[in-house]
Amino acid sequence: MLKTVLFAFSLASIAAVPASAAPCKDAKGRFTKCPPAAPTKPVKCKDAKGKFAKCGTPGAKPIK
Numbered sequence: 293m294l295k296t297v298l299f300a301f302s303l304a305s306i307a308a309v310p311a312s313a314a315p316c317k318d319a320k321g322r323f324t325k326c327p328p329a330a331p332t333k334p335v336k337c338k339d340a341k342g343k344f345a346k347c348g349t350p351g352a353k354p355i356k
Contacts (some may be wrong), residue, residue, distance in 0.1 A: 323325035337347040345352040
């Protein structure tokens with residue numbers, strides 16, 4: 293029983309390793325520093341009167 297518990301624990305620990313933790317590689321297969329993720333700005337919309345409104349409501353247009 294102890295062997296079964298240890299076997300299950302070892303499988304669980306192997307499965308817990310995230311696959312996305314792999315380092316970045318260039319075209320030649322060398323390890324490189326991963327580029328930073330670009331932050332995304334939230335989209336804001338204004339209605340016909342110029343007040344902020346939820347995007348998707350009738351008459352709301354996104355501002356730049």
